[in-house]
Amino acid sequence: MTAPQVVVFANPDLLAAATAARLITRLTDIQAERGSASLVLTGGRTGTAVLAHLLAAPAKDAVDWSRIDYYWGDERFLPAGHPDRNETQAREAFLDHVNADPARIHPMEPSDGRFGDDPDQAAAAYAELMPDDFDVFLLGVGEEGHTASIFPSSPAVFETSKAVVAVRDCPKPPPTRVSLTLPAIRTADEVWLLTTGDSKADAVASALGGATEVEIPAAGARGVSRTLWLLDRTAAAKLS
Ligand code: 6PG
Numbered sequence: 001m002t003a004p005q006v007v008v009f010a011n012p013d014l015l016a017a018a019t020a021a022r023l024i025t026r027l028t029d030i031q032a033e034r035g036s037a038s039l040v041l042t043g044g045r046t047g048t049a050v051l052a053h054l055l056a057a058p059a060k061d062a063v064d065w066s067r068i069d070y071y072w073g074d075e076r077f078l079p080a081g082h083p084d085r086n087e088t089q090a091r092e093a094f095l096d097h098v099n100a101d102p103a104r105i106h107p108m109e110p111s112d113g114r115f116g117d118d119p120d121q122a123a124a125a126y127a128e129l130m131p132d133d134f135d136v137f138l139l140g141v142g143e144e145g146h147t148a149s150i151f152p153s154s155p156a157v158f159e160t161s162k163a164v165v166a167v168r169d170c171p172k173p174p175p176t177r178v179s180l181t182l183p184a185i186r187t188a189d190e191v192w193l194l195t196t197g198d199s200k201a202d203a204v205a206s207a208l209g210g211a212t213e214v215e216i217p218a219a220g221a222r223g224v225s226r227t228l229w230l231l232d233r234t235a236a237a238k239l240s
Pocket of ligand 1: 046140196
């Protein structure tokens with residue numbers, strides 16, 4: 001596990017553009033080394049803005065998007081195609097517009113999928129299809145310090161054996177979700193936490209200031225080779 005490195009950008013747009021560029025560089029390097037790479041996508045405004053910048057980036061075609069495996073760190077447990085699903089948003093923002101291989105897009109089961117309205121089965125099925133590790137794991141951070149759908153002091157933050165869990169009674173709607181756990185996030189080579197806005201400043205300062213992962217789950221998101229916090233100036237405002 002690596003100590004967090006912090007990079008601060010002047011504004012959210014610059015953060016999204018620079019993160020898209022960083023992603024292109026990292027994925028290009030991995031593909032040059034061994035052909036394929038795995039990328040974990042995140043929902044939220046910042047994650048979606050990164051995808052929009054990725055699509056518009058002049059160097060986008062340096063990456064062979066058909067040789068990337070796409071996963072999600074969490075999902076809102078809603079019917080297929082629901083506009084609030086992270087999958088739907090990532091498809092619209094990016095995946096539908098590049099030559100991503102449909103067989104390498106790995107969404108979590110929807111609430112009207114193979115297991116019907118059973119998020120525990122959806123979680124177990126996702127744990128089965130996941131690789132042992134990921135190359136780049138993108139995450140957002142919530143105002144109270146959640147990351148993926150791991151909320152402060154919730155059962156998911158105490159999970160040590162399962163890689164994927166069903167999350168119920170979420171403080172943020174929708175109440176039912178499926179999420180990777182902190183141990184699963186920590187298998188990733190690089191973890192990049194992206195967050196912007198002054199509403200995140202307290203959570204960012206706590207996470208980087210020694211809060212426990214039970215208090216601020218984002219504090220427990222660490223990569224094997226790298227943990228990167230990509231912030232805009234307002235989200236970084238309370239860092240000492
Ligand atoms: C959700 C959101 C959430 C989000 C963070 C950061 O599932 O409710 O996706 O987890 O990633 O709250 O969101 P912003 O990037 O919009 O600040």
